[in-house]
Amino acid sequence: MELAAPSARRLYQRFVEGIDGPLLTLSLMLAALGLATLFSASYEQPGRVASQAANLTVALAGMWVMARIPPQTLMRFAVPAYLFGIALLIAVALAGDIVNGARRWLHVGVTRFQPSEMMKLALPLMLAWYFHKNEATLRLRDFGVAALLLALPVLLIARQPDLGTAVLVAAAGCYVIFFAGIGWKVIAALGVLGLASLFPLWGMLHDYQRRRILTLLDPAQDPLGAGYHTIQSTIAVGSGGITGKGWLRGTQTHLEFIPERHTDFIFAVFSEEFGLIGNLVLLALYTLLIARGLMIAASAATFFSRLIAASITLMFFTYAFVNMGMVAGILPVVGVPLPFISYGGTALLTLFIGIGILMSVHNHRRLVQT
């Protein structure tokens, strides 16, 4: 009896070893808020909450595994993962399934798989690997190579067409390039160039993509079409007020005025029912999570782990900002889930794998010198 207690404790310690308390707490709090909101959003389909809980279990397992893989090992997978992702994207372009007019899915045995999702992690890994290899001799040319490595998957995803994911993958890559130390002058020059290329880019967009952007400027123009989402979600947020209408009491939600209320527009449900106070709590949780991530990046041991940690952390920010901005009507409607809150197994798994990587980076951090 005396022996059993310490061994159980040791087993527990072995189990939680390498799990970062603050990160786990923050992400679980967000996931819990997500389940509560999902319960309200899917009152007519209670099965969804259970299925999201199952997704969460799988995602936590993914996090647990990733937290145990040292960054050095992860680095070895960077190139194969990138090449594999590119191969899959090409396969999708040639033989993918078309769902809602876009070619995004690939059949793998019995299930379908969205290779662009994988790129959200594979691209930053690849770029971080590349910069790490050339750390000692980083020159402008290396940033050029990185830009090419970034452009290839982004263009493949953009022509599926899936502009939302393309922007996210591009952002993940750009963060790595930024943290690798690209000069401010280059950034400024690229910024000017980017603004100048808006005009030709506009011509390349699909009609529905253009309409989404135009609708942002004037949603009332197309109340039954593209503007419907924005109008209804803005009403939901605005009518929530300071304290919200209360859990399960959102009229916009329960009268089915909010489209895609389980997935991309779940924030409208949250905001309607929990109000400005709820939003503030959500923003605070995200801020703390991001702060923790940036701290881990700042104390990471190697160039590679630094870049990957910072990039993943800013990805959380990007998801959250783009999604909430879209629901609040200040960004165009693109298919971006609200991290840890939106319904969907693949996105949740990607997010927790990211958390796992952060934990792993933290476990192998630079020891503070005295």
Place this chain on the structure above:
Amino acid sequence: MKLGEFKNHERELYFFQLRIGFAGFAVLAAFVLLFARFFHLQVVQHDTYASKAEDNRISIVPIAPNRGLILDRNGVVLARNYSAYTLEIFPAKVRDLERTIQDLSEVVEVQAKDRSRFRKLHAEIRNAESLPIRTRLTDEEVARFAANRYRFPGVEIKARLFRQYPYGDLAAHVIGYIGRINAKDQEKLAELEVEANYRGTDYIGKSGLEASYQQELHGTTGFEQVEIDAAGRGIRTLARTPAQAGNNVTLTLDIKLQEVAEKVFAGRRGALVAIEPSTGGVLAFVSMPGFDPNLFVDGIDPASWAELNNSPDRPLTNRAIAGIYPPGSTFKPYMAMAALELGKRTQKSAIHDPGYFEFGGRRFRDSKAGGHGYVDLYKSIVVSSDTFYYQLANDMGIDAIAGFMGKFGFGAKSGIDLEGEAIGVLPSPEWKLKRFRRPEQQKWYAGETVSIGIGQGYNAYTPIQLAVALATLAADGAMYRPRLVSYIDNLRSGERRHIEPELLTRIPLKPENLEFVKRAMAGVNKEGTGARSFGTAPYSSGGKTGTAQVIGMKQGEKYDEKRVSERHRDHSLYIVFAPLESPKIALFAIVENGGFGARAAAPIARTVLDYYLLGKDPEAVVEPAAAAKRGSGATAAEEEAESD
């Protein structure tokens, strides 16, 4: 050195941490911006949005418009709507679909067919609001379900309009059918920017005129403002903008004539297109076999679909616009016309036909062993001499032939108001260059030109092209776009919009040449290969028989119908226009594997023309089967006909 590297490292780390700080600042700034927006919406403008949310108790419900009717030229309804009750499942509100369907089958009859159709619809249309499990409920079933309604949340009875095609498979390829809007249709609607007008509409034209005139037939969706309670149920209607029914579409087609034409095919495969030469209006449009479009309206069940789709007779293919066939000897009048216009032959040109044409050491055989002897241009059409046209094609050269035939619309889409038209092949060196990959295949050989002259070789055209070419010849070179629709009625405004005949081109042809070719085609029907069917016709007409080879014959091998399997027998073709002066109808008919043109296709043409020009009951005409049987005791003239 070492120290420098270390310092460098330190410096790098410092810059990295600087950027981390910058990023943290940017994140904060962005979140402050978001918070400002939330504050603006939720505090500053809260009242506005709160009242908007309150007003959202008013739901806008779309009212689907009634689909326009399709009528034949005499006002006979070919596609109509009727109202019936359907039992619909809202998949999003049902927990266990299989169980619900199982329970439903205890209340109303649910057959295996209904289940498999529902499953198919459920798989195809992912985000459908509701899907029918049963259509056309009887009053008793409606009553029984109403009594058990409490057991089935997420299942509702709806009154819906259904499309019905009263004539079944008659003219099915013309009328087409409607079906549920799927993802692909949705995308098309988005492209046309008419999505909003399709809210509340579940069906869309999928083929035939139902598809090509979809925008006319659909109408304008209406809206109803309904006040709803907290549970989202409608309490009362506040305002209503009624839907505007779609336009009625009236065809140039005569359904009686169509019926006569389809009946006389008597189950054989083939196609027939009859056109009014002076307008391009299509009078009859047959593709056999057909199918029953009513099967598709509720979503076709997989078993019926498999049967239609896997049938070797390919009933779903619209042969009249998508089938491509060699024209065989029906090509000869155009060849003669080309020869006269281009000065390669005169009306008096004559040859001695020994029964073959020799070129490059190869013998091109005439279908009549021993040949036709002395053959001039007139006789070459009347008896259908192959030798004459082998020689002519060789003299003209492929470029001249392709150039001339292109004007008659051979090898180009006719522009008929149906979707899915095939292009066919107007052979030319340019076409071959594009069609083939290997250099030795890309080269045009002079020997290949020879059989082009008798409508064989690479020649391949759709029935609609062959009918339009004939109508153009009959109208002295005036080519009209073929069309099935005569006018469109807007019931609301009472406005009638006529589709005016569209003159595509007027081919300049010399009157004496036209007169000659038409006279020769009249000769075909009076004393030549078409005489058996048209010799006794009380009206004047010009025709030409055609026999198109399905399989290639080796040199010296003789075609023996009995030795060739049914699917490999020759196609039987016939073109005819009547009356000779100012023709009222130009017709092309093909019977797949029907053998000689004079035997299978010509009697069909005669029956259709008799009905159209004389109003004659088809029963009185010689049955095509009977005509074929007489083959053994054929007269000399008929023997000639057989040797087409």
